[in-house]
Amino acid sequence: MKIIAVINHKGGTGKTTSTLNIGAGLARLKKKTLLIDIDPQSNLTEGLGLRDVKVSIYDSIKDDIALPVETISEYLDIVPSSLDLLGAEIELVSRLGRETILKRLLKAVAGKYDYVLIDCAPALGMLTVNALVAADTVMIPLEAEYFAYRGIDRLVSIISDVRTHYNENLTIGGVFITKINPRRVITEQITSSIKKYFNDKLFDTSVRINVALVEAQLKGVDVFEYAPESNGAVDYSNLVDEILVKI
Numbered sequence: 001m002k003i004i005a006v007i008n009h010k011g012g013t014g015k016t017t018s019t020l021n022i023g024a025g026l027a028r029l030k031k032k033t034l035l036i037d038i039d040p041q042s043n044l045t046e047g048l049g050l051r052d053v054k055v056s057i058y059d060s061i062k063d064d065i066a067l068p069v070e071t072i073s074e075y076l077d078i079v080p081s082s083l084d085l086l087g088a089e090i091e092l093v094s095r096l097g098r099e100t101i102l103k104r105l106l107k108a109v110a111g112k113y114d115y116v117l118i119d120c121a122p123a124l125g126m127l128t129v130n131a132l133v134a135a136d137t138v139m140i141p142l143e144a145e146y147f148a149y150r151g152i153d154r155l156v157s158i159i160s161d162v163r164t165h166y167n168e169n170l171t172i173g174g175v176f177i178t179k180i181n182p183r184r185v186i187t188e189q190i191t192s193s194i195k196k197y198f199n200d201k202l203f204d205t206s207v208r209i210n211v212a213l214v215e216a217q218l219k220g221v222d223v224f225e226y227a228p229e230s231n232g233a234v235d236y237s238n239l240v241d242e243i244l245v246k247i
């Protein structure tokens, strides 16, 4: 079982869209996959069509009860989030062992899945630290813009702290560019500056801007089901192939 945290504390870089469609892509290849929504915004939960969630990851964290796993399809499950999770950051302050809660909860599903993908909130608080402590590796989606890697130093330094104190084997598995516009002249310059910064960590596959990705999420389905011929489906399928080789 490989646990991947999809992380970037900058908002809107494609974390949720990527978690959802990479997960769906892995499931299509019969890799048993669990998605974990650890963002109070609950975009992943809603993006897979779940509404009015009764029990969420918040209940597990608060009461130390088993993760509530919902089935999406034969090979795809999700642990939903809810807005209550907003309170968790404050409630965790006085809890002993607060950094390792998710890691302990995930032990109960060890062996049931090939991949676990954790969709983090755009923040570097205790919930994100829980994701890093539980994860084997990190994937960072970057928006295709100049200095997309600005501020990434802070994330890298937290990853290094987590390594020192809790999870010595945590790696940065890869960085990939999202929302790319291949017709823009500067796209190539942006890509090459990101490549210079991350070297071989940068994945070959970038995800192009594609409206099918937005529409699919509004419909509560993945892009392979909504528009299998779309650029979004092609790009996420290529990204999944790269993950299978590199992670």
Ligand SMILES: Nc1ncnc2c1ncn2[C@@H]1O[C@H](COP(=O)(O)OP(=O)(O)OP(=O)(O)O)[C@@H](O)[C@H]1O
Residues within 6 Å of the ligand: 010, 011, 012, 013, 014, 015, 016, 017, 018, 039, 041, 043, 120, 121, 122, 178, 179, 180, 207, 208, 209, 210, 211, 213, 214, 217
């Ligand atoms: N390749 C793409 N083409 C077009 N729109 C996209 C693409 N990827 C993501 N989007 C849209 O951009 C917005 C932000 O994407 P997403 O929610 O995946 O980012 P995020 O990093 O999870 O955001 P947050 O930091 O708020 O959690 C969403 O409306 C999403 O539908």
Ligand SMILES: [Mg+2]
Residues within 6 Å of the ligand: 015, 016, 017, 039, 043, 044, 119, 120, 121
């Ligand atoms: Mg998100």
